[in-house]
Amino acid sequence: MSTASLPDLLAVPADDLLVLTASLVAVPSVSRDEAELADRVERRLDERAPGLALARVGNTVVARTELGRNRRIVLGGHLDTVPANGNEVPQLDGDVLHGLGSADMKGGLAVLLRLAEEISAGNEPRFDCTLAFYEGEEIADEFNGLRHVFAEQPALLAGDFAILLEPTGGHIEAGCQGTLHLRAHFDGERAHSARPWKGTNAIHAAADVLARLAAHDSDTVLVDGLPYRESLQVVRIDGGVANNVVPDTCTIVVNRRFAPQHSIDEARTQVEALLEDADRIEVVDGSPAAPPNLGHPLVAEFVDVLGLPVEPKLGWTDVARFASRSVPAVNFGPGDPDVAHTADEQVTRASVEQCYAALARFLGVDA
Amino acid sequence: MSTASLPDLLAVPADDLLVLTASLVAVPSVSRDEAELADRVERRLDERAPGLALARVGNTVVARTELGRNRRIVLGGHLDTVPANGNEVPQLDGDVLHGLGSADMKGGLAVLLRLAEEISAGNEPRFDCTLAFYEGEEIADEFNGLRHVFAEQPALLAGDFAILLEPTGGHIEAGCQGTLHLRAHFDGERAHSARPWKGTNAIHAAADVLARLAAHDSDTVLVDGLPYRESLQVVRIDGGVANNVVPDTCTIVVNRRFAPQHSIDEARTQVEALLEDADRIEVVDGSPAAPPNLGHPLVAEFVDVLGLPVEPKLGWTDVARFASRSVPAVNFGPGDPDVAHTADEQVTRASVEQCYAALARFLGVDA
Numbered sequence: 001m002s003t004a005s006l007p008d009l010l011a012v013p014a015d016d017l018l019v020l021t022a023s024l025v026a027v028p029s030v031s032r033d034e035a036e037l038a039d040r041v042e043r044r045l046d047e048r049a050p051g052l053a054l055a056r057v058g059n060t061v062v063a064r065t066e067l068g069r070n071r072r073i074v075l076g077g078h079l080d081t082v083p084a085n086g087n088e089v090p091q092l093d094g095d096v097l098h099g100l101g102s103a104d105m106k107g108g109l110a111v112l113l114r115l116a117e118e119i120s121a122g123n124e125p126r127f128d129c130t131l132a133f134y135e136g137e138e139i140a141d142e143f144n145g146l147r148h149v150f151a152e153q154p155a156l157l158a159g160d161f162a163i164l165l166e167p168t169g170g171h172i173e174a175g176c177q178g179t180l181h182l183r184a185h186f187d188g189e190r191a192h193s194a195r196p197w198k199g200t201n202a203i204h205a206a207a208d209v210l211a212r213l214a215a216h217d218s219d220t221v222l223v224d225g226l227p228y229r230e231s232l233q234v235v236r237i238d239g240g241v242a243n244n245v246v247p248d249t250c251t252i253v254v255n256r257r258f259a260p261q262h263s264i265d266e267a268r269t270q271v272e273a274l275l276e277d278a279d280r281i282e283v284v285d286g287s288p289a290a291p292p293n294l295g296h297p298l299v300a301e302f303v304d305v306l307g308l309p310v311e312p313k314l315g316w317t318d319v320a321r322f323a324s325r326s327v328p329a330v331n332f333g334p335g336d337p338d339v340a341h342t343a344d345e346q347v348t349r350a351s352v353e354q355c356y357a358a359l360a361r362f363l364g365v366d367a
Numbered sequence: 368m369s370t371a372s373l374p375d376l377l378a379v380p381a382d383d384l385l386v387l388t389a390s391l392v393a394v395p396s397v398s399r400d401e402a403e404l405a406d407r408v409e410r411r412l413d414e415r416a417p418g419l420a421l422a423r424v425g426n427t428v429v430a431r432t433e434l435g436r437n438r439r440i441v442l443g444g445h446l447d448t449v450p451a452n453g454n455e456v457p458q459l460d461g462d463v464l465h466g467l468g469s470a471d472m473k474g475g476l477a478v479l480l481r482l483a484e485e486i487s488a489g490n491e492p493r494f495d496c497t498l499a500f501y502e503g504e505e506i507a508d509e510f511n512g513l514r515h516v517f518a519e520q521p522a523l524l525a526g527d528f529a530i531l532l533e534p535t536g537g538h539i540e541a542g543c544q545g546t547l548h549l550r551a552h553f554d555g556e557r558a559h560s561a562r563p564w565k566g567t568n569a570i571h572a573a574a575d576v577l578a579r580l581a582a583h584d585s586d587t588v589l590v591d592g593l594p595y596r597e598s599l600q601v602v603r604i605d606g607g608v609a610n611n612v613v614p615d616t617c618t619i620v621v622n623r624r625f626a627p628q629h630s631i632d633e634a635r636t637q638v639e640a641l642l643e644d645a646d647r648i649e650v651v652d653g654s655p656a657a658p659p660n661l662g663h664p665l666v667a668e669f670v671d672v673l674g675l676p677v678e679p680k681l682g683w684t685d686v687a688r689f690a691s692r693s694v695p696a697v698n699f700g701p702g703d704p705d706v707a708h709t710a711d712e713q714v715t716r717a718s719v720e721q722c723y724a725a726l727a728r729f730l731g732v733d734a
Contacts, residue, residue: 179611201600207580210577234571235608238607240602247603255610315562316561
């Protein structure tokens with residue numbers, strides 16, 4: 001099928017998941033510009049999944065069943081993509097779709113749309129289901145649609161278990177590591193660089209700390225049997241006044257990724273110990289880790305029904321947003337995470353179909 | 368004398384050196400804006416020192432005797448100042464003049480103007496004399512007036528010994544250290560900071576070099592019995608892409624100050640050895656050192672006649688520009704170098720008068 005003949009998102013049948021994904025890719029939705037895609041998703045759900053209750057908060061669309069089940073599963077997919085990289089036009093090449101957001105995560109959105117339509121058509125799941133199509137995941141947390149819905153209408157996202165359709169390459173990703181950025185300031189005293197002994201070089205003052213951070217060997221921590229490989233990186237450094245001046249300031253930013261057994265405060269204490277020669281330390285931002293929760297009955301059942309490998313998530317995802325509200329959550333979605341955010345982003349027909357089939361099986365929505 | 372009653376530069380008598388200095392301070396001449404002061408100096412020399420031959424190159428004014436002496440002394444003072452710091456209006460407080468450029472180096476310019484006028488009035492020196500009032504000393508070398516005259520009309524600056532009237536606080540400063548800036552680049556490979564082992568952190572790659580530079584102990588080298596204290600400073604560092612990205616680049620700038628026994632190439636080799644883990648090293652700029660030349664007959668005579676302490680110059684000055692042309696040169700001028708470039712810059716009546724008296728004695732221009 002050529003790109004020119006791609007059916008409109010509102011017209012494509014849900015059972016061709018790859019073409020549905022392509023039709024989603026064809027509607028640009030770079031972060032902060034998700035309104036058009038949110039409108040179309042909302043209209044498609046309204047037309048094709050009338051059995052679900054629709055709500056909208058900003059550019060986040062939430063579709064919910066009200067079947068009276070005693071447990072509710074929340075399934076989430078973000079509408080936004082990173083900026084285009086010459087790949088904004090979807091290209092279908094046999095059973096492979098290339099294009100911005102194909103893996104991260106419009107393949108997942110296609111799976112959610114089909115689930116909504118199957119459920120609405122009477123193929124009822126054994127759980128109540130909440131399907132959230134949300135904005136602002138790829139940028140600063142203040143724009144995150146789940147954050148806004150939790151703040152404004154938290155009942156819309158209430159549930160017993162959450163599945164986020166981030167690309168996981170056929171695995172289940174459980175939990176996620178926390179992330180913490182600290183900024184450390186080193187002070188000095190200016191002097192002419194021809195007479196440096198009259199001042200104190202702030203860059204030199206940072207040298208020992210930098211060497212200690214560079215040499216730091218992070219742990220790999222087992223949680224529920226999953227290996228969380230922690231890390232510590234200096235991600236920015238800046239110092240200097242002029243080429244003839246002994247610098248009086250040097251600043252570094254450190255990113256700590258920490259396993260789910262640690263709180264943000266524990267991570268902060270660990271890193272501050274390594275920064276002990278700094279003159280001032282401030283927290284730039286921090287997000288807590290999420291435990292894998294493999295012992296939780298719904299997580300255990302999900303893993304059992306899918307029969308797929310479980311891996312630890314090392315980056316931070318919205319899984320932690322549910323975990324912080326005591327809702328166990330996993331990532332499970334179509335596409336290879338390694339191609340996300342690259343010019344050659346792509347997704348295969350098999351991966352979207354297998355993801356749909358696995359979720360349908362777990363939910364009891366058998367086609 | 369209140370500031371309001373300061374005589375114009377063209378009217379003030381040369382024998383009141385402190386008021387003459389104040390009248391020079393009253394004409395702003397921040398680097399690149401020296402035209403007004405150059406015009407007034409040129410006009411004053413034309414009116415009050417008609418016995419000297421005048422030349423102008425850009426905003427540099429050169430006044431020369433043609434007495435047929437077999438040796439020629441070049442005396443130089445720069446017209447420009449650093450930017451004002453709330454001190455642009457001269458303030459005479461008894462025998463102390465406060466204001467931008469009072470020490471660096473309008474006190475020296477006043478001494479030169481008086482010398483020119485005494486010589487022109489028939490008080491003939493035992494050497495031919497060249498007095499250079501030049502632009503662009505406080506900024507990048509490309510703007511330096513001496514550089515331009517040497518390039519365009521080098522005969523104007525020919526001589527056997529040069530004296531630069533930089534503030535030296537009553538001492539003679541002999542020779543000057545060289546200066547060399549190298550920029551070292553450390554390369555890495557970007558990766559998400561949650562999976563840093565997929566990349567290489569360029570800031571971490573710089574850590575060992577930085578620690579080595581910070582720990583480096585520079586030598587103090589005796590040349591002609593003068594102690595030249597060398598130094599090595601990291602004056603800038605910059606690295607980082609984004610807070611979630613393992614950085615692929617880190618750059619440092621190192622400033623080496625080296626004693627007169629070393630060439631620029633030797634200094635470069637020394638610093639490059641310390642930077643050996645860098646991926647690329649480039650020279651930002653370099654200026655050679657100048658030997659003190661205390662054994663040269665004119666330098667020895669100058670030191671002997673003045674009877675003042677001789678100290679090594681640690682910063683770079685235009686002394687090296689003459690030395691690189693095999694003309695021995697010293698710094699000797701009124702004012703405390705430690706107040707130069709500060710908001711409280713000042714010069715005393717005694718320092719300008721003593722400087723004038725010392726130079727007049729050496730030149731044989733006795734009042």
